[in-house]
Amino acid sequence: MDVTDEELVRLFPGHPLTHDNKAAYRGRLNRLLLVNRCATCRRWHEPPKPVCPACWSTDVVPTPVAGTGTIFMAIFLHQGPPAEGVDYATPYPVVTVELDEQEGVRFTTTVVGAPNDEIRIGRRVRLDWATRGGAPMPVFRLSEGER
Amino acid sequence: MIGRRNPVKDKVAFANAATTGFTPHNTDRSALSLVTEACIAVLRDLGMTASDVDGICGSIPSAPQVQSALGIPDVTWFANPLVPFVNQLTAAVAAVHAGFCDVVLAYHAAYRLPWNTAGALKDPFRRGQALSSGPSVGPGPESVVAAVGYTAWASRYFHEYGAGREDLALIAINARSNAARNPAAAMRDPITMEDYLAARMIRWPLCLLDMDVPVDGADAFVITTAERARDLPYRPVLVHAATLGIVDHNEEDQSPSLHRHGQHVVVEALRARSDFWIDACDVYFPYDGFSIIALNWFENAGWCDPGEAGAFLRDNWDPVTNRVLIGGRVPVNPHGGALSEGGTQGSGHIREAVLQLQGRAGDRQVPGAETAIVTAGGFFFNAQGVVLRVG
Numbered sequence: 001m002d003v004t005d006e007e008l009v010r011l012f013p014g015h016p017l018t019h020d021n022k023a024a025y026r027g028r029l030n031r032l033l034l035v036n037r038c039a040t041c042r043r044w045h046e047p048p049k050p051v052c053p054a055c056w057s058t059d060v061v062p063t064p065v066a067g068t069g070t071i072f073m074a075i076f077l078h079q080g081p082p083a084e085g086v087d088y089a090t091p092y093p094v095v096t097v098e099l100d101e102q103e104g105v106r107f108t109t110t111v112v113g114a115p116n117d118e119i120r121i122g123r124r125v126r127l128d129w130a131t132r133g134g135a136p137m138p139v140f141r142l143s144e145g146e147r
Numbered sequence: 148m149i150g151r152r153n154p155v156k157d158k159v160a161f162a163n164a165a166t167t168g169f170t171p172h173n174t175d176r177s178a179l180s181l182v183t184e185a186c187i188a189v190l191r192d193l194g195m196t197a198s199d200v201d202g203i204c205g206s207i208p209s210a211p212q213v214q215s216a217l218g219i220p221d222v223t224w225f226a227n228p229l230v231p232f233v234n235q236l237t238a239a240v241a242a243v244h245a246g247f248c249d250v251v252l253a254y255h256a257a258y259r260l261p262w263n264t265a266g267a268l269k270d271p272f273r274r275g276q277a278l279s280s281g282p283s284v285g286p287g288p289e290s291v292v293a294a295v296g297y298t299a300w301a302s303r304y305f306h307e308y309g310a311g312r313e314d315l316a317l318i319a320i321n322a323r324s325n326a327a328r329n330p331a332a333a334m335r336d337p338i339t340m341e342d343y344l345a346a347r348m349i350r351w352p353l354c355l356l357d358m359d360v361p362v363d364g365a366d367a368f369v370i371t372t373a374e375r376a377r378d379l380p381y382r383p384v385l386v387h388a389a390t391l392g393i394v395d396h397n398e399e400d401q402s403p404s405l406h407r408h409g410q411h412v413v414v415e416a417l418r419a420r421s422d423f424w425i426d427a428c429d430v431y432f433p434y435d436g437f438s439i440i441a442l443n444w445f446e447n448a449g450w451c452d453p454g455e456a457g458a459f460l461r462d463n464w465d466p467v468t469n470r471v472l473i474g475g476r477v478p479v480n481p482h483g484g485a486l487s488e489g490g491t492q493g494s495g496h497i498r499e500a501v502l503q504l505q506g507r508a509g510d511r512q513v514p515g516a517e518t519a520i521v522t523a524g525g526f527f528f529n530a531q532g533v534v535l536r537v538g
Contacts, residue, residue, distance in 0.1 A: 014286030046401060053395060073291070073299040073400070076351040080288040091351060094289055096299055096400040108400045109289040121306040132287065139289075 003029065011135045021048040023062040028136045031129045034062035035105065044102045067127025069097040069140075070147045072106055074121050084132055093119045097140055107138070114142045122146045149412065153388055153420040159240045160376035160383035160538055162369040164501040165189035168331035169257060169364035169489035173270045176363065178256035179208045183216050185367035186254055193369060193379050195250075202248030204239040204370075206230050206255045206492070213254065224248040230255065231434065231493035231524045232366075233389060233531035239370045240386050249375065253368040255494035263490065264361035294358075296399030296527060297437035298350040304405060304439060305352060307454065312352060314457030316343040317464070317471070318438040319356040319486050324470040326483025328510045329499075333362045333489040337469065357438040362489030366498045373538055383538035384504045390416035392530040399527055409530025410447040413522060421534045425449055429516040430503050431477055432496040434523040435484040444522045481511045493523040497533070504537045 003026070009017050012025055027034035037044045038052035039059040051058050076091035086092050093116055096108045111119050112130060124147060125140035165188040167181050174181070182205065190196065197218050203210040203225040210225035224247035228234035232255050239251040259267040260276050267273045291299040304310055320343065326332035338356065346354040369379075376383035392412030394403065402408045418424055425431070425448055433444035442456040450473065451459035465472040471479045482488045482499035489495065500519035502508045517537045524530040 012286070016286075047398060073303045075291070075295070075298045075302050077288055078348045078350060080350075083287040086288055091348075092288055094291060094295070094299075096291055104396065104401065104403060106400050108291050121302065137289070 013133065020050050024048050027062060027064070028138065031136050032064045033067055033107070033127055033138050035065050035099070035101065035107070036060045037063040044099075044105045046105050046107060065099055065101050065127075068143070069099040069107070069125055071111075071119070071121050071123045071125060072096045072098040074119055076116055085130070091116060095119065095125070095140060097125055109137070110139050112139045112141060118142060149416050149419055151419045155240060155244045155386070156420070157385040157387055157536075157538070158373055159243045159370060160373040160385050161501045161535075162371055162376040162379045162383060163189050163193050163381055164366065164368050164498040165192060166331050166366045166495070166498055167364045169333040169362040169491070169495075171333040171360050171362050171489065173259050173267060173273070174363040177208075177272070178258040178365070179212060179216055181258065181363060181365035182208060182213055182254045182256045182367070185365040186213065186217060186252055189367040189369055190252070193381075195369070200250050200252045202239065202242055202251035204228070204235050204242070204251050204253045206232075206235065207258065208256065213252075219252070222248070224251075229529075231529050231531060232491070232497055233391065233493060233521070233523045233533055234529075235494075236370075236386070236497065236533060237389050237391060237531075240389060243370060243372060249371060251370040253370055254365060255492060256365045257362050257489055257491045257494070259361045259363055266361070291399045293399075294437075295350060297439050297525060298353045299399065300402075300405065300526060301352050301357075301437075301439040304443070307405060310442075310454065310457055312344065312354075313340065314442060314460070315353070315357055315438040316340055317457065317460040318435055318441045319343055321460070321470045322435060322480055322484040322486035322488075324468060325478065325481050325511070326487035329482045329488055330509075331364070332483040332487055333360050333364075334483070334487045353437065353439070356486070359436045359485035359490030360487065362491070364489060364491070366491060366494040368498070368501070377538065381505045381507070384501045384535050385538045387422070387534040387536050388417050388420040389533040390420070390531065392416060392532070393528055397528045402527055405443065406453065408526040409524065409528070410443060410522070410526060413524075413530045413532045414447050414449070417520075417532050417534055423518065423534070425520065428477060428518055428520045430481060430500060430513050430519040431473065431479050432500055432519065432521040432523075433479065434493060434496065434521075434525065435480060435486050436490060436492070436525065438486065440525045441480075441484070443526070448520070448522055478511075478513060481508065481513065493521070493531075496521050496523060500535050504535060
């Protein structure tokens with residue numbers, strides 16, 4: 001889906017969109033989780049930066065990730081900002097997932113389709129998509145297995 | 148690369164510290180009103196007037212606003228770094244040492260604002276005010292930026308070490324027991340383990356009592372050369388070593404691990420620059436804006452091994468006063484910390500350290516205290532510390 005910068009900002013109200021992360025948000029519209037990867041040294045980094053922190057190359061490419069990873073941190077919000085589809089009566093899970101692409105490269109969002117007592121650090125997850133305000137939102141689902 | 152060079156060692160001193168005291172309610176006052184009260188107190192107490200000040204350094208309100216309100220005639224240096232307060236301290240100490248100014252009036256307003264409490268919104272004059280241009284909160288709840296980051300790392304701490312809420316509780320209970328002896332503190336009623344475990348969960352695993360108290364109040368300090376401070380009424384408190392600490396991946400969810408974040412840089416730098424460390428520390432101040440931060444400081448400062456802070460606190464618990472006394476001697480955040488005196492973003496810890504080393508801490512006085520270590524700030528972009536000793 002091709003959209004103008006104006007349209008992109010309109011589709012993600014409240015998100016901190018910049019010239020550095022606009023490609024990642026465009027990826028969301030196509031249900032692709034894009035993470036910056038350096039074309040020179042092949043290292044990944046997150047969140048998107050205009051330069052590779054490992055080698056200072058500016059040839060960083062927003063690249064689709066496999067969408068698999070392991071839960072690194074897991075919390076449950078008993079209260080929080082109002083959001084479509086979020087009811088804090090059941091504490092709302094927020095997880096930071098270490099992506100399989102590279103140690104220490106992580107992505108934070110929620111887990112859907114699982115009871116809270118199953119959402120634990122070490123559980124394997126895979127990427128899925130929900131919608132928020134009409135725009136695709138990356139989420140995770142539990143996979144079999146732990147690491 | 149962490150250097151050992153420390154030419155400012157013992158050259159600059161705190162001459163005085165003062166506070167308005169703190170309340171966990173919206174006052175009918177501005178941050179400027181609170182700051183000017185503390186600033187006037189800290190200067191008058193030294194016999195100083197506005198014209199003795201030639202440097203100003205604080206958080207909010209801006210230094211020019213404070214200068215104008217206090218009628219300080221001529222200022223040759225001023226700055227408004229972000230909190231926590233060792234940012235103000237390092238800037239002021241460097242400015243005095245460099246000769247940009249001789250006498251810095253340093254201040255911090257702890258002010259209830261929408262970023263730290265929704266209760267601030269009840270005051271129409273506080274709506275829309277921000278503490279700083281710090282990290283913005285996310286657009287929805289699917290984020291661990293800002294305050295939520297410590298909750299996330301608390302979950303990781305539990306996972307790696309098998310720790311639990313009973314370990315975090317000791318930080319909160321210690322703070323409250325200490326605050327009972329501090330008339331400036333916002334929360335002075337003692338709490339028990341049962342109270343802690345029954346407290347309202349905010350974001351598991353952290354509950355209300357793991358988070359600092361949004362307060363109204365202000366601290367103020369006079370920072371000058373050690374030489375000048377010796378001519379003033381109170382014993383000079385020398386800035387022996389100070390540092391900020393930050394690592395490359397400093398976003399809340401990208402920080403490398405519990406074994407490498409800003410606190411590790413702080414400890415390495417302070418140990419390299421200071422002539423002494425915790426073995427010679429008379430009063431210890433681990434920042435406790437969130438309980439997990441303080442727990443981690445105990446380990447990273449070297450009081451105990453990683454993952455053993457809970458056991459360390461239990462081993463050093465004084466049942467008579469229901470608080471930590473390391474080795475039966477060294478109290479921890481004797482003013483009550485951010486968790487009970489109030490969320491002062493570190494200024495309360497430093498003010499109490501100054502008063503303790505000047506022998507002016509009232510019922511909380513540590514007999515013969517000559518050294519204090521303040522390890523302020525959290526994990527990501529604001530870890531920092533200072534080693535103080537009497538002059």
